[in-house]
Amino acid sequence: MPEVSLIWIEEAGLEGLDPAKAAKKAGVALSDGGLVEAAVVTTTEARAPRSLVNRLKGYPVKWLDLAAEVGGGPLALRQARAAAAVARAAGSAALGTMAQRYTRQPNQEVLVAGRGLAAVAAAHQAAALGHPVLLALETTRARAACADEKPAEVKRALAGLPAQVEVVTGTELVELLGAGGDFQARLQGPRRTSRRRFGAVVLAPPSAYAVPGDMPATAEDITLPVSRLKPKQYQGGEQWLQAAVIAPLGPGATAHGFARAVTAALALQKRPRVQVTLFLGEAKVASEGGERLYRDARRQGVLAMRVEPGGLRVSRDGRKLSFDDPVLGEPVDLRPDLVVLSEEVTGRAPAWLDNPLVTTAWDQDLPDHPRLQAGRTARSGLYLIGGARGAAPGDPRRAQAAAAAADLHGLLSGEAVAVPAVRDVLCASCLTCVRVCPHGVVCYAEDHIAPAPAACLACGVCTAECPAEAIAPPGWSNREMIASLAAGLKAAAGDKLVLFACRNSGMDAARALSLAGHQWPKGLLMVPVNCAGRVGVQLILRALSLGAGGVLVAGCHQGNCRSLNGNLRAKLRSGEAADLLAQVGGRPEQVRFMHLASNQPRALAQAVAELAQTAGEK
Amino acid sequence: MAVKTIKTPAVIIGGGVAGLAAAIDLSRRGLSSLVVERGPRLGGRVADFCCKATDSCVRCGACRLADLVRRVAARPEIAIYTSAKPVAAEADGDGWRLTLEPQRNNGPAPVVELAGGPLPRRSQVQAGAVILAVGATPFDPSAKSRFGYRRVPGVVSALELEGALEHSLAELAGGRDPRRVAFIQCVGSRDESLGHLYCSRVCCGFALRMARVIQARRPGTEITFFHMDVQTYGRAWAGELAEMREQMNFVRAMPGEVTAGPGGPQVVYAAGGRSQTAEFDLVVLSQGMRPPVGAAALSQLFACTRTSDGFLGSDAEPVASGAAGVFIAGSARGPMSIVESIEHGAVAAAAAAGHLQPLVREAAHA
Amino acid sequence: MEALLYLGCTVPVRNLNYELSARKVAAALGVKLRDLTEAGCCGFPLKATDQAAALVIAARALAQAGEGGLTLTPLCSACTGTLAEAAHHLDHDAAARRRVNRELAPLGLAYRPGVRVKHLVRFLLEDVGEAAIKKKLTRSLEGFSFAPHYGCHYLKPSQVLGGLDDPEDPTSLARLIELTGAEAVAYDSMKECCGGGVLGADERLAGRMAGTKLVDLAAREVTALALLCPFCNVMYEGQQKTIAKKLATELKVPVVYVTQVLGLALGFKPKELGFKLNRIKPKDLVKAFK
């Protein structure tokens, strides 16, 4: 239950009444208007001072025309009426407005910005899930595809869009504030700029093919990228026409880039008296049909030649390729009549996405994050799909779009937990929470900290890092956690231990152990957290001061944290707590941190056993 | 005795990661589903996979199973029958009528609390859509007898290594302390002689992750990686692979055979144009994926097509099966990783929801 | 039970002990062997230079055999391989069949699909069966040990000759040997090729190849190397002395035919099985059953 404050505004009709008495009787705390977990104000919104109205904006407040409720009569009667009215209002502030206050209704509208098949597919899928969708295509022609797609296909897909998709063209997303449930987007149209709010945003920036940078530089007049190759133009005469097709050679080569090179090689090889030598680093046959294609090309007569990185050299005039055939162990030269360079899908996330001041939404390692699939970015409610994410044209993009749409639907239909509450009275506007929020949920807008309504995962990183105890997702404030720690430790028998366990790793591992009948130490108190990042120095020290002989924080492995670096923060804070303990003459080994995965129950059991031993040593 | 008929919008055959992901996604779309798992527990093959993180997460996705199971258990609209298998199916209007039969299982007991439990008796299910998420079947390395599987001591499959990774490798290596470990890739993959004209995609990453775990646990363990082409994908791998090439011995050769040597299994491979023999304590065969064992029966049961590689579904589309109202999710459709299977499950659910939409509307009107 | 015996070129001239023991064993096991008279060469020697001619020659033998409808059972693995491959090829390639039959027409022959070719030993294993063989055995060879040599063309290419045994882990000869009570020795070089195929091209090479197995076996206490192909016999028995000289080592590995081993267990005397003609004899074995 949130703490409800009574904000007493003196005005006509309340003369003689005792605010403190009324508050006490109603079971609420009297406040000067700073404490805003939930509030009852004794006047109407219209009559209240503007500064107060502004401060309370967006929070569950029961505006009460107390003067009217109290009416006239003896003071004792008026005092009793006042107390009853405040109590009623407090109840409604706490309960009735709690839903609105703690989980503000997320905006259901979805913005899909970009172009090509991924964009259209995402719009289609989101609409199918019941969301109104604005599909903002950045090109003036609606059917304009990404450079690696066919316009006809995009046109077909557009024609099939349901009615609740509004399509605008020539419109670009140039600024995005907020987070899941409440994004504020600035859209630059052909004529004017507009601002609109959305619950979720899917970015499908244009993608194209580009020749990787590490390709050998052969003479321009004989060199072509795959996308410009027209195989029908080539055929040999008396002499065989020698073509070199160079597949992506570097360590970043993808199966799609390889398949594209092989497709080109096969088409050329089918031409009369053309001999294709296909250069490759690794035969990346992991795409669907890739192995078949590679086999067909060889059967057609394509000569597949593996070269080590940097092993394909070009003469100064750019007309001779030299390499060592690994099978023969001999140097081989080729004077190609044609060099075809393969390309990889490229697509860039918009530059503003990479701006650390906006949020840590994106960096290039994120596509591989095991918990940021389905097009998710670190910023909840913001999705990046398509070529920028490395998806190949065709079905992979549609699949990604479908997955992203399903994910955002889950988010907007309330799967996420409630937004953090901010106690403005304590907030120093230091913006630590804005800076540390891994999901871009905590924003600063209109002169106060304003968390977005749907995107918070209640990881509690803001709470742990806030120097003023001014922000916490409901249920995760220091006060609440310490209270439950105290109660739990009081009930614990024997050597008391505390395990702070992330729900994504430690708790699942613990649950697996419990289900398997594992015997935990008697005095162990398990405290689940949504992210180990919730566990700051203060919680650890409080656990010790409340009688715990040891504290173990179990967070996810590096690179696996759903909240990006909550685990690393927890590790850092555990270290700090241990250091502080050492400074006051305690034993630092009483505080431990471990990286863990949900499927490592044995490691957890062992760590807890070791902690118990440490605690027992005293 | 009247046979009980369960009515559900969607029935999902297979309770592995793809099936669970599909169930969760359907429920997000407001659709209930029934998950039918043949084994005694959820999770499929992933349930046997351990975490391969060393100094950091290696993005295998095995840990994701726990949250899928947790989320499935938390959603009352997802019903689960374990130890159950469809034995009959017929198209019924726009949907399907299935007969489920209980399966006797001697495997490990379920280790997660679940909504639902073992199928008590033969039952009928009336469903608007069917999602087949039965997974792939690992290739049995003894079909490539030259690698000495089940014949030469110290030769194991990658899945056996997986099972022992958290415990003792010495047992696998016939009591020897495995200081020299070889991996042989593409056992059953990229093999036209078996009719397997596909790369199984995940085995290189799987093997290399395990190799790294072994080296992290026992520094100094020599790892030899026999391969044709390294098929890792994803941006993070590029750097990691460069590191691994420093720490392990990458040999680009498909070995000719594995024989029993005096000090352990010996790998016969070609280097420098002739045959060489190297002795190891442990030889790990990276077996590929095969179409699900029941693919033929299932494709007959549900009148669905097979891909050119024999998996369920069609080459042309990611989740369609050629049969109305039947969709394929996960590695039953073709080799894919855990994370990809989870995504694929969501895509299959999207397609199934699309199929169900008119039915749901009709029901609302009725 | 009947089968059509195909002698080929080498056996009826050089390996009479093999032929003798094979005929005795077959008869004792109730297999009536009919001779494919006028059979001659299977075509194997021509394959390297003229496959087309080799195919016609093989087809000739197959066509002759086909008329009786009996399984053609060569004693020589090379003949088995060549004839089985030819039959496989002609069964699956109608154009090749037409071509071949045009050539055979002047001889009054034509190949018709479906001719079965099986090495005689395989015929015994599959058509007579191990249980039936076991029943007929009258003597135990316990205490003796044989190193089975499968050779190449008894099992490979498995595409044509598959179904009997796994060429990577063959067991059929070992099983046959063990039926007699003798031990079938598992040894490292079991799958080594005898080198007979290159004897004509490079004698030194052939000798080195055969030498691997001989050296391996010389270091073991085996009664004999047991084989089923005259080509392998050329290398392991015929060339053994030369090989020993070239390798500058002592070699005295007795060599027998599997049919001789079987013959002993069926109660025949060594003399009846042609042991006199074995150049490097397993003396203890011969003595034991005199």
Next chain:
Amino acid sequence: MLLNDCDPGFKHQVAAEPGGQGIKACFACAACTARCPVAGHVEGYDPRRLIRLVLLGRREEVLASPLIWLCSTCYSCQEVCPQQVSFTEVLTAIKNIAARAGYGPPATEAVIDQLAAHGRLLEVGEFENQRRTDLGLPEVAEAPAHFQKVLGVEPAGGKS
């Protein structure tokens, strides 16, 4: 070596020869070489290398090479090949081409003569048949006429 000087048509020629069909499928995994019993004994004999020479189109070098005649036809390479290259048969195809191009081993003529004369590699004369009779084995008849017709040759002297 300059690839432009090689003959890209050579691999197609080998593939067109019976048994040669599989050659182009090779993806150089080297399983064949690992199992080749000849490769272990003869420097330069390497099935994978021979295939590569054909694929590169080094025609003369392959056909004139004494190495191509050293295959023991044990079929090990063929058994282990994941791409069904069937190298033993590929080599037979190459040898046939070489023989037609005049690179054949000298022994060929002798084999043909022998077959034309006797219908078998080893003559079965009176002496041999006498020996067989002594051992209780049936006599063997020669049928060279058939072979003469098939091979299109006359018996080179000797008895017929």
